[in-house]
Amino acid sequence: LSVAYIYTQMTDTSELACTYACLMLHDAGLPVTADGIAKIVGAANIQLEPFWPNLFAGVVGSQDLDDLILNAGAVAGGSGDAGEGGADAKEATPEVVKSPTPEESSGGGMGFSFFDSS
Numbered sequence: 001l002s003v004a005y006i007y008t009q010m011t012d013t014s015e016l017a018c019t020y021a022c023l024m025l026h027d028a029g030l031p032v033t034a035d036g037i038a039k040i041v042g043a044a045n046i047q048l049e050p051f052w053p054n055l056f057a058g059v060v061g062s063q064d065l066d067d068l069i070l071n072a073g074a075v076a077g078g079s080g081d082a083g084e085g086g087a088d089a090k091e092a093t094p095e096v097v098k099s100p101t102p103e104e105s106s107g108g109g110m111g112f113s114f115f116d117s118s
């Protein structure tokens with residue numbers, strides 16, 4: 001096994017452990033703190049680098065977790081021309097595309113059609 005693979009596995013495990021610890025603290029109605037995350041991860045006997053609980057507590061502790069959980073799959077509107085999402089997208093009606101009539105799709109006046117029997 002390579003060192004990079006082992007480090008990636010450790011990082012994934014650390015992130016998941018901290019994520020679950022944050023969810024457990026929130027579910028119990030307790031504040032999400034670095035000490036709380038470290039205690040839960042330690043009780044699960046998971047070894048992680050000491051910066052992970054502080055990182056997660058800093059990011060998650062300042063957020064409303066209920067809002068994050070409920071909007072986890074929501075797409076944020078972009079900037080500029082690319083993103084016209086958000087509340088305006090819900091109000092927009094889809095554009096109706098006109099399907100071609102049989103006269104329009106019969107060869108366009110070139111004197112032949114793929115579907116003629118002759």
